[in-house]
Amino acid sequence: MSGNTFGKLFSVTTFGESHGPAIGCVIDGCPPGMALSEADIQPELDRRKPGTSRHVTQRQEADRVEILSGVYEGVTTGTPIALLIRNEDQRSKDYGNIADTFRPGHADYTYWHKYGVRDPRGGGRSSARLTAPVVGAGAVAKKWLREHYGTEVLAYMSQLGDIEVPFEGWEHVHANPFFAATGDAALVARMEEAMDQLRRAGDSIGARINVVASRVPVGLGQPIYDKLDADIAYAMMGINAVKGVEIGAGFASVCQKGSEHGDELTPQGFVGNNAGGVLGGISTGQDITVSIAIKPTSSIRVPRRSIDKEGNPVMVETFGRHDPCVGIRATPIAEAMLALVLADHALMQRAQCADVRVTTPKI
Amino acid sequence: MSGNTFGKLFSVTTFGESHGPAIGCVIDGCPPGMALSEADIQPELDRRKPGTSRHVTQRQEADRVEILSGVYEGVTTGTPIALLIRNEDQRSKDYGNIADTFRPGHADYTYWHKYGVRDPRGGGRSSARLTAPVVGAGAVAKKWLREHYGTEVLAYMSQLGDIEVPFEGWEHVHANPFFAATGDAALVARMEEAMDQLRRAGDSIGARINVVASRVPVGLGQPIYDKLDADIAYAMMGINAVKGVEIGAGFASVCQKGSEHGDELTPQGFVGNNAGGVLGGISTGQDITVSIAIKPTSSIRVPRRSIDKEGNPVMVETFGRHDPCVGIRATPIAEAMLALVLADHALMQRAQCADVRVTTPKI
Amino acid sequence: MSGNTFGKLFSVTTFGESHGPAIGCVIDGCPPGMALSEADIQPELDRRKPGTSRHVTQRQEADRVEILSGVYEGVTTGTPIALLIRNEDQRSKDYGNIADTFRPGHADYTYWHKYGVRDPRGGGRSSARLTAPVVGAGAVAKKWLREHYGTEVLAYMSQLGDIEVPFEGWEHVHANPFFAATGDAALVARMEEAMDQLRRAGDSIGARINVVASRVPVGLGQPIYDKLDADIAYAMMGINAVKGVEIGAGFASVCQKGSEHGDELTPQGFVGNNAGGVLGGISTGQDITVSIAIKPTSSIRVPRRSIDKEGNPVMVETFGRHDPCVGIRATPIAEAMLALVLADHALMQRAQCADVRVTTPKI
């Protein structure tokens, strides 16, 4: 409960720093009897890992996952599943004045004031690298959800800076380096050019990611506090660099009338999904639709004003291998977080409402 | 942990339904030695209660709070503080076909499918009335924060439907029925007219609320998962009708460059607050700034298509006393939720980092 | 999580002090669809309440329970069930020097040092009176267990001071004022005489209580940390005045050989129950057998040495209505705690292992 555990029944506790010996997590609560091996997890990690295109950091990390426990003869036993990823890129390097100054927009400042000590190597625990164990845990949650409910969780980039990218189909997502759901080659080229310019300028940019879960069981979520949408917001805002979260119509709801927003029902199902698949904190059975805002990374080459630990003014430039748009690698992370929330609530629903049988046809 | 408890160290467990005998909460973890009486709590409840203007529901509820425990001779003892609010308006009324049908955009549908049973009286537990105990608990958190850190948490309505309301100063917030931070009488008149039209039309509208916490200690928040901003997102999305949450620059971050977004530091302090007072999940000591989207209420007189429990098509109209814009009464709720998050993290910070003394001058 | 909540999925949060306005609890996680009314709870409270014989405190409290929420038309809705018991005996009385001194063996001393403030009225929160809400919550858990598994939880006094009382059958438990499972009138008379002597001497005595749960499902308990027996030990040691807990053979295991202790299995079932129904932290399906040691109450008339708040030596005598043996009223409390542990683990088992179907015939 000291902050590094996510979830109540299907829970994940992570550990590690960017340049320490290893990073990893312990997944507690995955039900027994599910086939599981590293082959279920590694592909998800590979989607997140650096170096997949020139638009993301070129840091070389194999990010090879090892299952340390909780699986016997290829099947989960119901005991904790520990995942370990050794850090290969631990070389001691020149951090310049990073260790003694604070990068604008970076957690340097707050870690120092909170803990009185910080690990400056690659951002330490605040590094986006720490999303790797989460992606690993999410792979386990995804598999369990798929096997039990047919649930699928998928994400795509819907906006890169001011370039909005319409959704044209899931088949496009892995056919471009941005995980955008478009087949429009000109649009992709525009994105590539924007990224190349940024890289040359040593600057970075924000992005918007959409996440969708389909075939979600109806009834997930607790009506007050642990609402499904509240837990989704918690999960999403907890991803590095996220500054905003929307469910369903999101901020567009502000300008909607009730007669427009409330999704009507017919015997054939809901008409529209302004709710984003959640009403009163509980899943409706429709697609869960989430949209998140990712800020531009703070580690840039553009010189910026800051202070050092003594409070003296300094200029800070961050050299090294960084992502001009951290949003690009965020799609598997967002999927993982949503999957973990759903698996957690699915177990909670089994605990509390295992005996419920309603008469209404589920639509 | 079954969903009805909010917070870990400064925690609130609520109970009750809109038209049951009573609603209330148990506040666990409020430190001992603080002066506390109903007079500290009642004014906050009065701000939230119905009937304060023609623009909110006319339901008559005194919402008189009683402290049942945890206070001895006017001082908190460190034991649980139970708050009780008796429901006065329990009269049996004609719910028409509400009990057997599902209002579009309402939790009716999901409660029924989750629990197989539901309390249709005034929305039961999904009623916005259940925010009253939260406001009560928030008053206790606010007082504790104020006494220990000088922290203040304030909210205002920044948008009503498509009417944007600029922030012109806190002194205006209680001088108009919308809790808007404007002294522009023409703008307020425009809002009143918009509301009157809606009420006549039997329709409802969304709103945007901004919440600001000032004089927040630096160092609150756990870097992974229980980040301060993640917990704020959880708290805000958990408020009835909220569909979106932003911290700092929020969704505007998507179009920002890193050289623009990252708030520079000087010996005199931060230059700008795109971060919204949180970096790496930890408070910077700047103002915490949050913005939330509130959907239009689903209980409207405009007839809408729905189904009944057997899945047959029906038309639904909701008569009775309802809020054309639930956002109007949401400011004290948003303040309460943010105060509860801050108090919780402040206690956590005392637990973990009580010995930390950094050399940097806090700015 | 600040200490006043018991259980994870079937959880109870209590509040109140002995002489404050009210005591009560919030039960969170009771599944929906179970018939429930005050009539299910009141009889359990009546067993615990004072004044049932001359051997217990003569304080007059009706201990009338009111269900405030979570039940609609006589059926649980899956939302929190709040129980309220008003304190009738709040008369201001002369506490003599109790408020400024510390009774030997009493929580006076520790409350004062922990909180810096304490409620001396009747022991405040440390009063045994605070077990009343627990008994109420236990009644709900008992009913749920009975309906779902046929589980019964029963307790009896097996020792009063140095008088050991053999188990002769459950039918005797309510036929004597000590809840002893004996039909031996001479033995009961011996107990009555011992109690009368104590009362005249203004002294108190300890007791041993045995608790048995029968028809417990196999598979309850988490193998490390949240073992069923660990949670039972936590629950039992948490009852006021308990100083020791045994499961199964308990301390007798120290002198046993492995060939003697390990309960053999045959196709007809286990041979013996040294395990007390728990192996490796998980229920075997046999009876859960627990034994607890209850210390003599510290509130006695015999003068004792102590100090006051300034550290000066004083003599302390406690006048008023007290129990010469708090063990007498402890049987419903021990039953309630065991029932709550079992209900909690039963829900956890549904969450995690709902799909498990083993081939071995359950014995």
Add this chain to the structure above:
Amino acid sequence: MSGNTFGKLFSVTTFGESHGPAIGCVIDGCPPGMALSEADIQPELDRRKPGTSRHVTQRQEADRVEILSGVYEGVTTGTPIALLIRNEDQRSKDYGNIADTFRPGHADYTYWHKYGVRDPRGGGRSSARLTAPVVGAGAVAKKWLREHYGTEVLAYMSQLGDIEVPFEGWEHVHANPFFAATGDAALVARMEEAMDQLRRAGDSIGARINVVASRVPVGLGQPIYDKLDADIAYAMMGINAVKGVEIGAGFASVCQKGSEHGDELTPQGFVGNNAGGVLGGISTGQDITVSIAIKPTSSIRVPRRSIDKEGNPVMVETFGRHDPCVGIRATPIAEAMLALVLADHALMQRAQCADVRVTTPKI
């Protein structure tokens, strides 16, 4: 919260099985700024490890601990500390019929029925080997307690089967293979002879361990539910093979009068410690004294009746390297668990009562 996490603020999540790739734990909540290296942890593990005398299992395991995270330049950073211990003894061996039968007194039976799958290699997760990570985590807690309060936690064996061993001083504990606090060579010889006989007979025996924490701050513990003694009972009963827990006078309290049990206070301090250092669930500042009963191990060579997975009768003998008395290696485990409970409550106390200043001289 799925059972494999211990503690709330200073928490430990363990993972691993006896013969899987590795075992370990994640310690979350250890405050920043404490010097820490493997050298602080390894000695505690070495006390617990097998093969230290002929009286314990001869399994060869180096039990070499590696710190994976949470420490930078030899100092804790406030982030999770992961400990990893690779299993060296993973050789595939002949488990005979263990995988298909149930050892009397062993968790085989319950794991199978709970999970429908089990890892039979060396007991899998139910192995006493899983106490190694706990001992590692306990070493961290011990160091923190020592540095902050001077607290020391020590244990000794006070009874081996029916041989009672009086406490004669801590200096004796590491001078005999039983961790007994006696300098009586004849008594030790009697214990050795008893053990040699048992080993020859292929049988096992129980033991009693006493644990003492000295220089404990006053005020640790929450008065209802998370009482210090309740959490100690939970911690102790959760150790493999423990069947009973006593605090202070324990079961002897049953026969005590109130005038005898309640520890008097004088300006110089408490007179006696029947309370075992806890009153009303809160520490008094005296020594915390705990005693636990450890059952004889169930893995013995003596043939015993059991059944196989199909329910057929079988005879079971357990060959291999086992402990004739698991109590011998239990002292570091009991110390670790008590240290973890105290560290957890110490952090909670800082959170809730950081401002409390009482006037009474602490005695």
